[in-house]
Amino acid sequence: MRPHDNRAWFLILPALTLLGLVGALPLLAVINYGFHDIFTLSDVFWVGPQWFSDILQSDRFLASLGRSLLFSTLALGIQVPLGIGVALLLLTYGKRAVWGLMLVALPLVVPWNMIPMFWLGLIQPETGLLGPGLAAVGFDWKFTGWHTWALILVVDTWHWLGLVVVLAYAGLSAIPAAYGQAAAIDGASRWAVFRFIQLPKIAGALAIVFLLRFVDSFMIYTEAFAINAGGPGDATRFLTLELGEEIKGFSYGQAAARATLYFLIVLAVVWAFVSATREREG
Amino acid sequence: MRHLGILALAVFILLPLVQAIVLSFTATLPTDTLTEGTVGLMNYRNVLAAPELRAAMVNSLIYVVLNVALCIGVGLPAAYALARYRFTGDRHFLLAILVFRVTPPVVLSLPIFILFSHFGLVNSPVGIALVHCLFNLPVAIWILESFIRAVPQEFDETAFLDGHSGLSFFFRHLIPQIAPGIGVAAFFCFIFSWVEVVFARILTVTGGKPITMAIQAMFSFQTDIGMVMAMTCLSLVPGVAMIWFVRNHLAKGFTLRA
Numbered sequence: 001m002r003p004h005d006n007r008a009w010f011l012i013l014p015a016l017t018l019l020g021l022v023g024a025l026p027l028l029a030v031i032n033y034g035f036h037d038i039f040t041l042s043d044v045f046w047v048g049p050q051w052f053s054d055i056l057q058s059d060r061f062l063a064s065l066g067r068s069l070l071f072s073t074l075a076l077g078i079q080v081p082l083g084i085g086v087a088l089l090l091l092t093y094g095k096r097a098v099w100g101l102m103l104v105a106l107p108l109v110v111p112w113n114m115i116p117m118f119w120l121g122l123i124q125p126e127t128g129l130l131g132p133g134l135a136a137v138g139f140d141w142k143f144t145g146w147h148t149w150a151l152i153l154v155v156d157t158w159h160w161l162g163l164v165v166v167l168a169y170a171g172l173s174a175i176p177a178a179y180g181q182a183a184a185i186d187g188a189s190r191w192a193v194f195r196f197i198q199l200p201k202i203a204g205a206l207a208i209v210f211l212l213r214f215v216d217s218f219m220i221y222t223e224a225f226a227i228n229a230g231g232p233g234d235a236t237r238f239l240t241l242e243l244g245e246e247i248k249g250f251s252y253g254q255a256a257a258r259a260t261l262y263f264l265i266v267l268a269v270v271w272a273f274v275s276a277t278r279e280r281e282g
Numbered sequence: 283m284r285h286l287g288i289l290a291l292a293v294f295i296l297l298p299l300v301q302a303i304v305l306s307f308t309a310t311l312p313t314d315t316l317t318e319g320t321v322g323l324m325n326y327r328n329v330l331a332a333p334e335l336r337a338a339m340v341n342s343l344i345y346v347v348l349n350v351a352l353c354i355g356v357g358l359p360a361a362y363a364l365a366r367y368r369f370t371g372d373r374h375f376l377l378a379i380l381v382f383r384v385t386p387p388v389v390l391s392l393p394i395f396i397l398f399s400h401f402g403l404v405n406s407p408v409g410i411a412l413v414h415c416l417f418n419l420p421v422a423i424w425i426l427e428s429f430i431r432a433v434p435q436e437f438d439e440t441a442f443l444d445g446h447s448g449l450s451f452f453f454r455h456l457i458p459q460i461a462p463g464i465g466v467a468a469f470f471c472f473i474f475s476w477v478e479v480v481f482a483r484i485l486t487v488t489g490g491k492p493i494t495m496a497i498q499a500m501f502s503f504q505t506d507i508g509m510v511m512a513m514t515c516l517s518l519v520p521g522v523a524m525i526w527f528v529r530n531h532l533a534k535g536f537t538l539r540a
Contacts (some may be wrong), residue, residue: 002365002366002367002368003365004365004368004369005367005368005369006369006370007366007369008363008366008369009363009369009371011359011360011363012359012363012364012375013361014355014356014359014360015357015359015360015379015419015423016357016360016375017384018352018356018412018415018419019378019379019415019416019419021412022383022394022412022415022416023382023416025393025395025397026390026394026397027385027389027390027393027399029391029393029396030389030390030392033392033393044500045431050350080346087290088283088286089287089288092360093288097533098529098530098532098533100531101289101290101529101532102525102526102529102532103291103295103296104291104295104474105291105525105532106296106299106518106522106525107293107295108473108477108521109472109473109476109477109491109518109520109521110299110477110514110521111476111477111479111494111497111514111517111523112477112478112494113479113494113497113498114302114494114497114514114517117510117514118298118299118301118302119298120299120303121298121301121302121305121507123513126520129297129300129301129333130297132438141510158294158295159297161295162440164503166532166533167536167537169533170532172539173533190468194510200416204537205536205537205538206334206535207537207538208527208536209425209539211380211384211538212383212384215384215386218386219298219386219388219481221388222479222480224484232417240386240388244388245387247391247392252392254390256392257474259386259388259389259390259392260389262386262388262389263385263530265387266386267381270380270381270384274377274380274538277538281376
């Protein structure tokens with residue numbers, strides 16, 4: 001058992017200071033800005049909770065919120081099972097699995113703003129490797145809403161599948177071989193092994209995957225903006241695209257209020273998730 | 283059957299990269315001496331000849347190295363504290379770093395810009411290195427903590443009995459013992475920092491641009507897409523090298539600590 005010793009605070013003090021400076025301080029500032037109308041930094045007026053009630057009552061906000069939640073649900077629904085599947089597959093390769101891990105980790109080191117460029121180049125009707133084929137089957141990501149959705153989902157999956165695979169594989173490969181042998185003696189089915197041995201053992205790894213993937217997909221901007229800037233129509237107008245418009249339009253007070261709301265939504269999800277995890281662990 | 287699955291995965295992952303690499307070796311903007319479609323190294327020569335692109339590579343390297351050093355340097359003591367002691371507020375601290383890790387960068391971009399311009403940290407790699415700690419320091423702490431926890435407590439006690447002080451224990455004993463953990467932490471800090479664009483964009487208005495922003499600036503009315511791809515391919519080199527160095531430890535990963 002670890003001893004109780006409050007001198008340990010000295011060891012976490014540097015980390016706490018750094019995070020306070022780049023995390024807590026700006027967060028307080030952004031919440032404060034949200035209650036003001038900001039023309040310039042020396043020209044600031046208190047408006048109270050007006051921005052918040054404006055945003056919460058606007059139909060556009062609710063529609064974007066719905067789209068972002070749907071996108072996160074789809075992204076998680078595709079990437080988590082697929083990532084676990086790939087990790088299980090790699091597990092059967094023993095030592096050679098490391099090549100698979102390196103392969104799926106590749107997209108993680110591509111600059112974010114180039115990822116949509118890669119894919120737009122790939123599906124370019126004239127010159128892309130996939131372009132002519134996709135054009136022939138009538139794939140039109142510019143003007144058909146659900147095609148844009150599909151493209152953004154594919155791009156996001158390409159980008160982040162590696163993180164899911166690496167973390168899931170890490171959890172799976174840490175399970176002692178004795179567990180599998182015991183299950184084999186009991187005649188457990190493949191599904192039973194997964195459900196009752198592997199899944200509980202990788203719960204910690206999956207929890208962090210879930211949270212990271214939730215936040216990043218919920219706040220997707222770079223890919224969505226580069227691919228179709230929220231179009232066609234408003235079909236892929238996610239929450240961040242609205243925030244981006246306000247920042248570009250210099251409505252800083254309103255943008256800050258919006259950012260605060262987004263932060264609260266993320267916080268609520270994280271809180272629910274952590275409470276559930278702690279309850280499960282007892 | 284399983285080979286087929288791996289093959290499909292490899293095609294899916296590699297296809298966009300292959301197209302980019304092919305383009306990077308192709309002349310895409312005809313000049314007086316070159317016709318479009320010529321294959322060769324000209325894009326790479328052009329990239330290396332452009333001073334602003336060379337500067338961008340240096341800027342990116344500086345801020346990433348600084349960021350990784352900061353995260354490991356500050357994260358190690360914190361990870362040690364969490365792995366070895368219980369203290370008042372330890373779970374709150376874990377929850378706090380989780381919250382910082384998942385705070386969307388776009389939420390903080392505006393105040394970060396104002397705060398950093400007060401301290402003269404805009405247009406400098408130091409500013410980016412600092413702000414990327416927001417999402418990298420928590421990850422570094424999680425990874426290092428799990429590696430330190432895997433070292434038995436007796437290891438520390440023996441070292442202290444041998445008369446090592448706190449500092450010499452850290453440098454002579456603990457760090458060599460958890461070297462793979464430091465590698466993995468550095469890798470994850472690297473992948474979240476090298477490719478990040480939100481903070482990198484707002485913190486570099488006129489100068490100090492990292493690779494991501496230098497690539498962005500190459501898009502214009504007449505974009506030389508081959509040169510853009512050459513720059514992108516060069517930007518992948520450090521990342522691929524990182525993957526190679528930690529390949530055998532990559533599968534340690536990190537888990538939710540809350």
